[in-house]
Amino acid sequence: MGTDLQALYRLMLRSRRFEEAVTKLWEAGKISGEMHLGVGEEGVVAGVVAHLRDGDAMALDHRGTPPLVMRGVDLALLLKEFLGRSDGLCKGMGGHMHLFSAQHLAASSGIVGSSGPLATGFAMAAQYLHPGNISVAFFGDGASNQGMLLESFNLASAWQLPLIFVCKDNTWAIATQSPKVTGGDITDRARSFGLEAAEVDGSDVEAVYAAAGHLIERARDGDGPSFLLAHCPRLEGHYLGDPLRRANMMELAGPLMTAFVAQPGASVAERAYSLGTLLSLVGKTTVEKNWRRHDPLDKARRKLQSQKSGLDALEKEIEAEIRLALETAMMEA
Ligand SMILES: Cc1ncc(C[n+]2csc(CCOP(=O)(O)OP(=O)(O)O)c2C)c(N)n1
Structure with missing residues (x-):
């Protein structure tokens, strides 16, 4: 795997274009249930993922979806899985959330x-069977604050x-702002368990690559586990x-005011509290619409401007690959 920015951008672009194709299928009603991008x-x-080798686990x-796409899982198999098909990656039983690739x-x-x-x-x-291989846990x-994660640390x-x-770390868990329910600092928390820990701007793929490279190398050398806190934007919502x-x-104003004055129901104080919470949430997510400027692809693309013809060719190549995966998945439907 190349380690230059264009190689990292390629991984990100394949994932983004694939999820855009998934979005169209979901909007057309072909994929049921919620879809988390x-x-x-x-x-x-x-x-x-750019550091992973054969035998490493995720x-x-x-x-x-992004880690599986970037790791090289067959795109048509993934699409069939999302469509609930028996010839999908997990026989259509997993959907987009419960996926498994033995390979x-x-x-x-x-x-x-x-x-x-x-x-x-x-x-x-x-550790027991294949020294030199490592495993990665991705989570939000x-x-x-889940006990099982701390037990794993x-x-x-x-x-x-x-x-x-x-x-x-996108600071949100559905509609809960994580800092409001988190005591202390999670990087310090990881260190207190004896983990090596680092923090990075997750919208800067090169910075993540450098930070992760160091941690993965120590793990391969037998120097133990680590924690990487990567800040990233939540571009789509939950x-x-x-x-x-x-x-x-x-x-929202009309229905909210109607609910506020409606009788019977909660007390005025409770309604005022709920209204305030809701308005604050809406305000916060509206502000975060500006998070587009933290889009990791836009950031990388800006740095790659001088390689414009290479980027255009890459875009075409990836579009063709995804079109083919879509055709394969839909053809056999
Ligand atoms: C054990 C458990 N509790 C609650 C839920 C409901 N739930 C689904 S996603 C989610 C928020 C997860 O937030 P985070 O881990 O920060 O990931 P994000 O969705 O922000 O990427 C919750 C609470 C769940 N799926 N599992």
């Missing part, structure tokens, strides 16, 4: 925090496992079509 997280994922959360030693789960214990198991297997800030440290815990992210104050 990893748009905005690609810098974190690419900067880590434990993923409910936004597992890539990768598994995802919608149970928040579960990538911790899963990656700990993968790392134990690597919302998982960082503990055992990984006690057993000096070859494991990197990667927190994709799930595709998240109404909170698209909330329009003018449209």
